[in-house]
Amino acid sequence: MNKKELNPYVSVDCVIFGFDLEQLYVLLIDSGSMEGYKQSRMAVPGDLIYDTENLDTAARRVLKELTGIENIYLEQIGAFGDPDRIGKKASDRKWLESIRAMPEARVITVAYYSLVRMPNFNPKASSFAKSAGWAPVSEVHDLAFDHYEILQSGLEQLKRKIKIQPIGFNLLPEKFTLSQLHKLYECIYDKALDKRNFRRKILNLNILTNLDEKQIGVPHKPSQLFKFNEENYKKLSEEGFDNFGF
Amino acid sequence: MNKKELNPYVSVDCVIFGFDLEQLYVLLIDSGSMEGYKQSRMAVPGDLIYDTENLDTAARRVLKELTGIENIYLEQIGAFGDPDRIGKKASDRKWLESIRAMPEARVITVAYYSLVRMPNFNPKASSFAKSAGWAPVSEVHDLAFDHYEILQSGLEQLKRKIKIQPIGFNLLPEKFTLSQLHKLYECIYDKALDKRNFRRKILNLNILTNLDEKQIGVPHKPSQLFKFNEENYKKLSEEGFDNFGF
DNA sequence: GAGCAATGTGTCTTCACAACACTACCAAAT
DNA sequence: ATTTGGTAGTGTTGTGAAGACACATTGCTC
Numbered sequence: 001m002n003k004k005e006l007n008p009y010v011s012v013d014c015v016i017f018g019f020d021l022e023q024l025y026v027l028l029i030d031s032g033s034m035e036g037y038k039q040s041r042m043a044v045p046g047d048l049i050y051d052t053e054n055l056d057t058a059a060r061r062v063l064k065e066l067t068g069i070e071n072i073y074l075e076q077i078g079a080f081g082d083p084d085r086i087g088k089k090a091s092d093r094k095w096l097e098s099i100r101a102m103p104e105a106r107v108i109t110v111a112y113y114s115l116v117r118m119p120n121f122n123p124k125a126s127s128f129a130k131s132a133g134w135a136p137v138s139e140v141h142d143l144a145f146d147h148y149e150i151l152q153s154g155l156e157q158l159k160r161k162i163k164i165q166p167i168g169f170n171l172l173p174e175k176f177t178l179s180q181l182h183k184l185y186e187c188i189y190d191k192a193l194d195k196r197n198f199r200r201k202i203l204n205l206n207i208l209t210n211l212d213e214k215q216i217g218v219p220h221k222p223s224q225l226f227k228f229n230e231e232n233y234k235k236l237s238e239e240g241f242d243n244f245g246f
Numbered sequence: 247m248n249k250k251e252l253n254p255y256v257s258v259d260c261v262i263f264g265f266d267l268e269q270l271y272v273l274l275i276d277s278g279s280m281e282g283y284k285q286s287r288m289a290v291p292g293d294l295i296y297d298t299e300n301l302d303t304a305a306r307r308v309l310k311e312l313t314g315i316e317n318i319y320l321e322q323i324g325a326f327g328d329p330d331r332i333g334k335k336a337s338d339r340k341w342l343e344s345i346r347a348m349p350e351a352r353v354i355t356v357a358y359y360s361l362v363r364m365p366n367f368n369p370k371a372s373s374f375a376k377s378a379g380w381a382p383v384s385e386v387h388d389l390a391f392d393h394y395e396i397l398q399s400g401l402e403q404l405k406r407k408i409k410i411q412p413i414g415f416n417l418l419p420e421k422f423t424l425s426q427l428h429k430l431y432e433c434i435y436d437k438a439l440d441k442r443n444f445r446r447k448i449l450n451l452n453i454l455t456n457l458d459e460k461q462i463g464v465p466h467k468p469s470q471l472f473k474f475n476e477e478n479y480k481k482l483s484e485e486g487f488d489n490f491g492f
Numbered sequence: 493g494a495g496c497a498a499t500g501t502g503t504c505t506t507c508a509c510a511a512c513a514c515t516a517c518c519a520a521a522t
Numbered sequence: 523a524t525t526t527g528g529t530a531g532t533g534t535t536g537t538g539a540a541g542a543c544a545c546a547t548t549g550c551t552c
Contacts, residue, residue, distance in 0.1 A: 007255070008256050008295075010254055010354055049254075051352075052329045053329065054329055055327040055354070078324050079322065082300045110327065177499090178500090179498075179499075196541095197541060199501090200540090201539090219550050220499075220548080221548035222548080222549065222550095224500090423530085441531085442511095442531085442532070443509070464528095466528045466530075467516065467517035467518050467519095467530045468518065469529080
């Protein structure tokens with residue numbers, strides 16, 4: 001407890017949220033399949049940071065490498081640095097021994113979360129993942145290392161943030177219906193919200209533009225399509241608004 | 247931009263807030279007086295992390311060494327890792343050259359903020375500070391490295407958090423008056439708050455116990471003394487309350 | 493053309509918040 | 523003993539946001 005540590009590894013990990021108009025998803029990678037340990041080897045994508053890279057840049061690089069997307073919503077969750085964070089689980093230790101020269105080396109990670117439009121891309125298997133795929137957040141119960149904890153922190157921060165800024169638009173297609181937006185908020189808060197109250201509140205913000213277009217091909221009354229109005233949003237956030245929490 | 251970095255230094259930095267019933271203060275150290283650069287050599291206390299120490303522990307260690315206090319309110323702000331963060335200012339570079347073997351080495355820091363009862367202690371000069379003292383937050387305009395940015399982030403987070411949890415009690419003496427609490431909120435939000443509305447709201451939370459004691463020796467009508475009621479607070483936060491923002 | 497499935501709409505009540513001014517009390521000075 | 527200065531302490535009213543709540547509309551499918 002007394003020796004100075006000069007040189008931990010530092011990584012970034014990205015909790016990537018997606019939404020398919022039904023459920024909230026998180027992008028997970030299979031960081032190498034260990035027989036018998038498959039369940040807990042799913043992880044959130046991440047990588048060690050480079051030499052001259054700042055932390056946000058590293059996170060964007062990871063996102064780009066894995067999904068091909070740039071310019072997406074990104075926010076830091078915080079640093080996770082328990083000295084034992086990557087070696088607590090037997091499955092993790094085995095895996096580390098199998099791929100690293102110094103499996104016991106300490107790694108401090110800086111976690112981010114980001115919001116992406118799911119249909120916009122297919123996760124590619126990349127240098128640091130054999131495979132990647134979307135998992136419904138509600139069905140994720142265990143992850144490698146401390147990634148479950150990181151996921152939960154990210155989710156909490158998303159909930160907090162979405163009350164203050166309408167960042168949910170990053171999860172929806174460019175054109176969307178109020179029902180879809182409504183559903184998104186219900187998924188994030190994990191509770192039912194009154195339809196009429198929701199519509200009134202969100203419309204009163206004046207950050208939506210009605211496109212005067214309707215859904216086509218749906219087996220029911222088609223809905224109006226809206227898009228997010230950045231101009232009005234900017235005005236609004238300059239004036240300062242808090243709380244359109246439900 | 248392509249070489250992997252294996253080994254940055256990792257430090258913790260602590261934004262320590264105090265309140266003297268008049269103003270909000272922050273504890274700064276003089277990290278070594280460079281002639282001619284005195285103004286911008288004030289910094290927030292911090293240290294490199296130890297080998298087997300997790301991040302929170304490191305932050306608590308720094309706080310203890312500097313102030314002698316344990317068990318104080320502590321919360322992570324986030325990680326700051328611009329590769330150039332400690333070498334942007336000429337004054338910083340000079341200072342680094344004067345005390346470090348590898349002045350150009352990268353240091354990533356994890357910032358914390360904490361709330362302490364100012365009169366409870368005198369900051370001691372410690373291993374990492376020639377001198378330490380309280381500075382009114384409103385008068386701090388420039389600090390070493392990126393510490394001004396860190397301070398501002400901490401302040402923002404404090405503002406956000408105090409709307410949701412009554413953590414302000416950590417800044418007040420055990421027995422305090424409503425006016426003092428009122429003043430504290432005004433200082434943190436940096437704006438006037440209506441006295442009657444404030445009292446009503448805070449009392450409705452039922453987290454204060456009236457001690458049936460009065461101030462003595464004050465040259466005006468003495469005020470009732472209150473203390474914070476932890477029991478009721480716990481109940482309240484379990485039930486879940488947000489927002490006693492003003 | 494009947495049925496299905498989701499859209500879209502209005503009112504009332506309740507609650508929280510903002511604005512606002514005066515009296516009560518203690519100590520110190522005269 | 524009286525005055526003065528300074529802070530403590532208290533209630534009401536108006537306004538606007540939020541929650542609860544039910545039914546008619548539309549387009550597609552069969």
